[in-house]
Every structure is written in C-alpha cells, then in structure tokens.
Amino acid sequence: MKLSHLPTRLATGAFLVNSGVEKLAATDDAAKLWHDRACVAFPFVRRLDPRVFARLLGLGELALGGALLSPMVPPATAGLGLTAFSTALLRLYLKTPGLTKEDGIRPTAQGTPLAKDVWMLGIGLSLILDAARPRRRMFRRRLGDRRRLQNSRVRAIQAIRRTA
Structure with a gap:
C-alpha cells in the first residue's frame, strides 16, 4: 500500500466498519427504514426481510471497510x-423522492446525508486510477530496456563487422 493511500483508506475503512457495526445492531424500525429506502432504487430488495437486508448491508460494509483497512488488499481491488x-x-439518493431538489441532482436537507457519499466514489475512483498508473511506467521501463538491448545488439554486430 502506498503511503499516499493511507489517509483515505483509513478514514473510509473506519467509517464503513463503524457503519456496518451499527447496522448489525439495528432495531427493527431502523432496518425497515433502510429496507424501504433501498426498495425504491433496487426493487429486487423487496423479496428480502428488512432484518435480513440490514444484516447483509452491515456485513457488506464490514467487509468493504476491512478490505480498505487491510494493507494486503490491492488498491485497485479496494x-x-x-x-x-x-x-x-448515489443511485439510492437519486431515485428516492424528496432527496433531490427540482433539478434532480442538488440535495434537499433530507438528501444531504446520502449525497455526501459522493466522496467515497471519488476515493474509489482515485484508488483505481492510481493503481493503473504504475503499469504504464513499468511498460515504459520495459520498452526502454528492449531498446537498450536492441542498441547493444546493433553495436555488437557492428563491432563484429569492423573486426572481420
């Protein structure tokens, strides 16, 4: 893990672990609220019991938070x-009535808690993009090594021809 990834992975991972623990200990009313909101954006969730949904959501948040906190999980995967x-x-935010203003993007007071999760999208994309960058450098290094090798071969052939 790069040192520059540490602050974002620690902050986001700790946030998600805490959120997951809270969802695992959720009351029936809280589980029903999360379930009802999720059903608006993801209709297939209706088939799940609200308690089961809250438990799965909590376990998912714990797993993702743990992956972000673990230095063994590659940045691209996290x-x-x-x-x-x-x-x-963000889909949940955009699809739930009353969370956005008339323009469909800017949050209302009720939508701000979900709209602020856009920071996690930014961190996720940054981790992916940053992980993709070293491969280009490595490719360039290999390309440079090939050119140097080819140049040394050409010089060796030229030296042999000069001596012959």
Missing part, C-alpha cells in the same frame, strides 16, 4: 469495491 458501493448509494 477501489473497485468502494466505487461499486458508493455508486449504489
């Missing part, structure tokens, strides 16, 4: 998970 999770939250 970023993909965070991007998927935050995209689902």
Whole structure:
C-alpha cells in the first residue's frame, strides 16, 4: 500500500466498519427504514426481510471497510469495491423522492446525508486510477530496456563487422 493511500483508506475503512457495526445492531424500525429506502432504487430488495437486508448491508460494509483497512488488499481491488458501493448509494439518493431538489441532482436537507457519499466514489475512483498508473511506467521501463538491448545488439554486430 502506498503511503499516499493511507489517509483515505483509513478514514473510509473506519467509517464503513463503524457503519456496518451499527447496522448489525439495528432495531427493527431502523432496518425497515433502510429496507424501504433501498426498495425504491433496487426493487429486487423487496423479496428480502428488512432484518435480513440490514444484516447483509452491515456485513457488506464490514467487509468493504476491512478490505480498505487491510494493507494486503490491492488498491485497485479496494477501489473497485468502494466505487461499486458508493455508486449504489448515489443511485439510492437519486431515485428516492424528496432527496433531490427540482433539478434532480442538488440535495434537499433530507438528501444531504446520502449525497455526501459522493466522496467515497471519488476515493474509489482515485484508488483505481492510481493503481493503473504504475503499469504504464513499468511498460515504459520495459520498452526502454528492449531498446537498450536492441542498441547493444546493433553495436555488437557492428563491432563484429569492423573486426572481420
């Protein structure tokens, strides 16, 4: 893990672990509220019992938070998970009536708690993009090594021809 990833992974991971623990200990009323909101954006969730949904959501948040906190999970993997999770939250925000103003994007007072989760999307995408960057550098290094090797071969052939 890069040192520059540490602050965002620690903050986001700790936030998600805490949120997951709270959802695992949720009351029936809280589980029903989360379930009802999720049903608006994701109709297939209706088939789940609200308590089961809250438990699955809590376990998912714990797993994602743990992945972000673990230095053994590559940045691209952690970023993909965070991007998927935050995209689902933003879909929930955009699809739920009353959370956005007339323009359909800017949050109302009730929508601000979900709209602020856009920061997780930014962090997830940053982890993915940053993980993709070193591969280009490595490719360039390999390309440079090939050129140097080819140049040394050409010089060796030229030296052989000069001596012959």
